[in-house]
Amino acid sequence: MSQTRTAYEDIVVACPVTVPYVRYSIRGAHWFLAAALAELLKRAGLAKDKLDGLTVSSFTLAPDTAVGLTQHLGLTLRWLDHIPMGGASGIVALRRAARAVQCGDANAVACLAGDTNHTHSFRLNLATFSQFARDAVYPYGSGGANASFAFLTAYYMRTYGANAEDFGKICVAQRANALKFPFALMKKPLTLDDYLSARPIAEPLRLYDCVMPCAGAEAFLVLRRGAAERLGLPYARILATIERHNAFPDDPIQYRGGWTLDRDELYAQACLGPQDVDVLATYDDYPVITLMQIEDLGFCKKGDGPNFLRRESFTAEGSFPLNTSGGLLSVGQAGAAGGFLGLVEIVRQVTGQQLGAKVQGARIGLASGFGMINYDRGLCSGAAVLAAGTEQ
Amino acid sequence: MTPPLVRPPRKNPILRTRLPNLPPGGRSRVALGLTAAAALGRFELQVCRDCGTVQYPPREACRACLSHRLDWRAQDGAGELVSATLLHHSNELFYRERMPWRLGLVKLDCGPLIVAHLHGDCAPAPARVRVSLNLDRAGLAALVALPEKDTPNMADDRQLREMTCDPKFRKVLITDAKTALGQALVEAVVAAGADLVWAGHAEAWKKPPGFERLSAIPQVSLLPLDLTDSRAVKQLAGEIGGRVDILINTADYHRNFGISGREGIETARAEMDINYFGLLRLAQEFAPAMRARGADGQSSAVAWVNILSVFALSNFPPHGTYSASKAAALSLAQCLRAELAPAGVRVINIFPGPLDDEWNQSLPPPKIAPTRLAADIVAALRGGGEDVFPGDIAQDWLARWRDNPKALERELAAMPHQ
Numbered sequence: 001m002s003q004t005r006t007a008y009e010d011i012v013v014a015c016p017v018t019v020p021y022v023r024y025s026i027r028g029a030h031w032f033l034a035a036a037l038a039e040l041l042k043r044a045g046l047a048k049d050k051l052d053g054l055t056v057s058s059f060t061l062a063p064d065t066a067v068g069l070t071q072h073l074g075l076t077l078r079w080l081d082h083i084p085m086g087g088a089s090g091i092v093a094l095r096r097a098a099r100a101v102q103c104g105d106a107n108a109v110a111c112l113a114g115d116t117n118h119t120h121s122f123r124l125n126l127a128t129f130s131q132f133a134r135d136a137v138y139p140y141g142s143g144g145a146n147a148s149f150a151f152l153t154a155y156y157m158r159t160y161g162a163n164a165e166d167f168g169k170i171c172v173a174q175r176a177n178a179l180k181f182p183f184a185l186m187k188k189p190l191t192l193d194d195y196l197s198a199r200p201i202a203e204p205l206r207l208y209d210c211v212m213p214c215a216g217a218e219a220f221l222v223l224r225r226g227a228a229e230r231l232g233l234p235y236a237r238i239l240a241t242i243e244r245h246n247a248f249p250d251d252p253i254q255y256r257g258g259w260t261l262d263r264d265e266l267y268a269q270a271c272l273g274p275q276d277v278d279v280l281a282t283y284d285d286y287p288v289i290t291l292m293q294i295e296d297l298g299f300c301k302k303g304d305g306p307n308f309l310r311r312e313s314f315t316a317e318g319s320f321p322l323n324t325s326g327g328l329l330s331v332g333q334a335g336a337a338g339g340f341l342g343l344v345e346i347v348r349q350v351t352g353q354q355l356g357a358k359v360q361g362a363r364i365g366l367a368s369g370f371g372m373i374n375y376d377r378g379l380c381s382g383a384a385v386l387a388a389g390t391e392q
Numbered sequence: 393m394t395p396p397l398v399r400p401p402r403k404n405p406i407l408r409t410r411l412p413n414l415p416p417g418g419r420s421r422v423a424l425g426l427t428a429a430a431a432l433g434r435f436e437l438q439v440c441r442d443c444g445t446v447q448y449p450p451r452e453a454c455r456a457c458l459s460h461r462l463d464w465r466a467q468d469g470a471g472e473l474v475s476a477t478l479l480h481h482s483n484e485l486f487y488r489e490r491m492p493w494r495l496g497l498v499k500l501d502c503g504p505l506i507v508a509h510l511h512g513d514c515a516p517a518p519a520r521v522r523v524s525l526n527l528d529r530a531g532l533a534a535l536v537a538l539p540e541k542d543t544p545n546m547a548d549d550r551q552l553r554e555m556t557c558d559p560k561f562r563k564v565l566i567t568d569a570k571t572a573l574g575q576a577l578v579e580a581v582v583a584a585g586a587d588l589v590w591a592g593h594a595e596a597w598k599k600p601p602g603f604e605r606l607s608a609i610p611q612v613s614l615l616p617l618d619l620t621d622s623r624a625v626k627q628l629a630g631e632i633g634g635r636v637d638i639l640i641n642t643a644d645y646h647r648n649f650g651i652s653g654r655e656g657i658e659t660a661r662a663e664m665d666i667n668y669f670g671l672l673r674l675a676q677e678f679a680p681a682m683r684a685r686g687a688d689g690q691s692s693a694v695a696w697v698n699i700l701s702v703f704a705l706s707n708f709p710p711h712g713t714y715s716a717s718k719a720a721a722l723s724l725a726q727c728l729r730a731e732l733a734p735a736g737v738r739v740i741n742i743f744p745g746p747l748d749d750e751w752n753q754s755l756p757p758p759k760i761a762p763t764r765l766a767a768d769i770v771a772a773l774r775g776g777g778e779d780v781f782p783g784d785i786a787q788d789w790l791a792r793w794r795d796n797p798k799a800l801e802r803e804l805a806a807m808p809h810q
Contacts, residue, residue: 123483127416135423136449139416139534140507141493142484143477147507150477151497158475158517203478249455252499253474375449376497376505 005240005269010225011098012235012389015043016347018183018355021216021332025116029060030072032114032334036217037073040110044221045231053079053106053222055097057089057113057336059125079106086371087283088243089113089339090218091382095241097222108227114217115335122213125335132375143202146210148373149286150202155253156288157204162306164204167287168195170322171208171329173314174284178326180316181356185214185332208329211285216334218344225389234351235389236365240269243369243382257370258381259296267298270385274298277385278362279349280320281342283370284327289378293368297383316357324349324357343367343384350388363388394512397548399561399587400690412686412735413485414530423450425464426525426533433777435469435525437504438462448504469523471500473537476510476517486529489687494551496537498523508535509551513543526555526776529686529736531729536776547774557695557738557773560585562637567592567617567674570600572749573699574642576766581640582611584770587691590632592617592643619643619670629677634685638773639678640697643670646751650712660713667717668724671698675728686735695738695773698725702743702786705793706800710807729778740778742769745785758784 019035033056041048054077056066064072066082079100083089090113097109126144128134141147156162172192178184190208198207221233228235242265244258259266267273274297282293291305299320300308312320325331325345328338346365348354364387371380419427429436438447440454441461453460479493487493496510498521506523514521520540528534536555539546547558564581568574569591578591589612593603596616606612615632618624645666647659654660675696685693703715704722722741729739746752748759760783768782781790792800 126483127418131420131423132449134416134418135420137507139419139528139530139532140509141479141495142416142482142487143479143495144483146481147477147479147495150479151475151495154477154517155475200478200480202480205477252472252505253497376507 005265007269008098008102008238011102011222011238012225012228013094013220013222013238013347013386014228014233014235014351015040015219015221016344016353017043017219018344019114019217020183021185021214021334023117023185023212023214023332024119025215026118027116027215029058029114029116030064030069032116032215032217033058033061033069033112034073036112036114036219037110040219040221044233046108048075051075051108051110052077053097053100053109055081055083055093055109055111057083057085057093057339058115059086059335060115060121079109085339085380086336087285087339087378088369088371088380088382089336090343091241091339091367091369091384092243092380094220094222094238094343094384095243095382098238098241101222101224108221108223110219110221111340112217112219113336113340115215115337117213117215117335130374133373137375145285145373146202146205148376149288150205152254153209153286153288154204155255156291159255160303160306162291162309164196164206165192166306166309167209167291168192169309170284170287170290170314171195173318174323174327175330176315177324177357178330181325181331183216183355184326184330185212186326186330205286209286211328211333211338214332214334216332216337218334218337218340220340220344220347228389234353236347236350236386237389239271239385239387240266241382241384242266243380246379247381254377255292256302257292257296257378259293259368259383263296263298263383266383266385272364272385277364277366278321279324279346279359279365280322281346281365281367282323282327283339283342283368284323284329285333285338287329289370290322293370297366297368316359321359321362324354324359326356339369339371342369346386350386393543394545394549396545397560397690403689409685410489410687410689413489414734414736415486415528415532415534416484417530417532419532420450422452425450427527427531429464430525430527430533430776431778433772433775433780435467435523436464437467437502439465446500446503448506467500467502469500471498471521471523473497473510473514473517473519473521474499474505476514490554496521498537506535508537509555511536511538511546511552512549513539513546515539524776527738527778528555531733531738531778553690555776557638557740558584559638559770559773561587562691562694563588563590563635564638564640565590565592565632565636565678567619567639567641568643569593569606569614570598570603571642571644572762573747573765575602575606576763577640577642577769578606578609578612580766580770582609584774586611588613590615590636594618619673620665622673625673625677629681633678633681636678636682637691637693638695638697639674639682640699640769641671641674642699644699645717646711646714648711648751650709660717663714663717664720667714668720671721671724675724679728679732682737683732683735686737693735693737695740696728696732697740697742697769697773699742699744700725702745702781702789704743705789706797706804708804708807738778740772740780742772743779743781743786743790745783745789760785
């Protein structure tokens, strides 16, 4: 029952913002979200009262939601959305905001994601992440997402013949990217030997397979092309987007995600194929999930991931530029901002605003999101294809 | 395969006793349905009354047809281990102290996918397993994937032992070892590998048949214990309280008749003095030390067992005052359970039907034999539940009581008085 999706026409994304990450913070989530918004407005040259739309994604904003943030930050808006979708937040925020602007419900939507990280907040968030997690996962070893992805990684290795070196290659390449990215928390080079000899966390996962929770924020601005041009902002065009929730609920383990259902429409709407993508950002809290996105977004066949990993190289200068900021694995996972990191980096790459490694001639970027391990699997998936707005 | 447990070395008195921590405790109310089943030693999952879909995790509406009519129904737990991990890192103290910890993802044959504690003898995935439901140290339901067939030393698995109260290499106090049940229990606990059994006996001048035999068992230490004597209970707790890992309160005072069959309250008072105040005296003196030793190594303090009666659920008028004393004891045992919970020490209540002894002489069969009851108590310690209804009569009364407690009240009232 596929219907033609309405094109985004002249809706664009601008002002990629990162609030520098820190391992722990004594600030609240509001602090990081405010910093992201302030930087975004400054970069846009937009007065606060000219902003009429906002999306907010955060795990640590409670008891507030996006509503409370409007009063906290003194915003009067005519369009507001709270998007609690973790690693899919960026894609979903982009989709919501783009349609709001396209339909005239808002002129400019600031999409914010940010979280603080107190020394206890990660554990408390895990313990109460969802009803199913609290009832049926956290009491079992209290390993958090590490255990869930360990199941998945072990299954993938057994079924498709991937080995530790394959996953290590992703982590090592992303660290090389991160060394050039000023906001990355990981500053030391990582070798494959370092990766392989790291301590086990949840077998078969080792230390460098696992993201580090931290505090920080990310943001971008969705507006009309004309408005972006009047403000003199470099922008990326939105060619296509997809989202899907709770795909394949009867699979005995999550070996594929919602992208599999929607990728044909994604590429059809974008009028291109995976071979045309110059730079890819996956949601990469663990390398196995990056590999799943590479497969499910059609860069290689299901199960061919190990060969693909052995064949390609993944630094910004490599044959398959991937997570060119360093990704979550090397920048850090600032809660819901982790769901924005890849998309923000793609906007930078296709608009020539990269802060670190540059992908030469990057015009088409694909950002993918994956979020919310509600029980045994991530429920939300999404992707967006962005293109350079103007010739660089 | 799990190596056999070895006797722990003598405790080093210089080292600090490890303090009890518990697995995570938060659960939704609907998820406590699983705990209700685990408490009875059953494995039940929600099943949709309208479409038959089996559900997990516990929920408020059917995932297939959205019906609210979800009933807890017995499941057999057979399934396939899809994937496994060995955790080396945990966010909770309980597990940090017990790393590494094995977990499995299991697809049950009845449908749902579950995360479970994984027994060390389960083969690598993919493998057949059977899933059981145990109470964990927090007293909440926990799924445990066991190997499909029993293995030698299975109960000695490090993780499984954290879910059970196995008497092996533990020190056990049995408060009244003179009765037929007390004697059978001493022998059953010794056979289960207990390190030491303190066998209590009041009124030392009475020499019941068979009692002499116990003193010949090397693990058994006979000691005078009269639960009506507050000072004696306190003194004994001072002597051995810090070493008791499992306390089994078998002391029982049982007389027939209800209200009108007897003059005065002296017999009822005697029943209360043992069955209720006896438990209270024991709890006040022995529970504090057990609470401090809930995580004291491989042979920590682990269980408190009360021999109640199925008459505690609903009064059996021919034994009316006795029923009342057991109902009082049940209520107190719930209080004790709450007070021992922070230490992870399990309170196991045994609700036998009429025992085949002199005080039930005039009740018709079936009655439960003391040796059978003793075996069921040991099985309860090795298992994962906390409310045990041994024997056919107890099971029958439990089923009636759960189905319609008012009907059971009427049925019991209609039974002939003796």
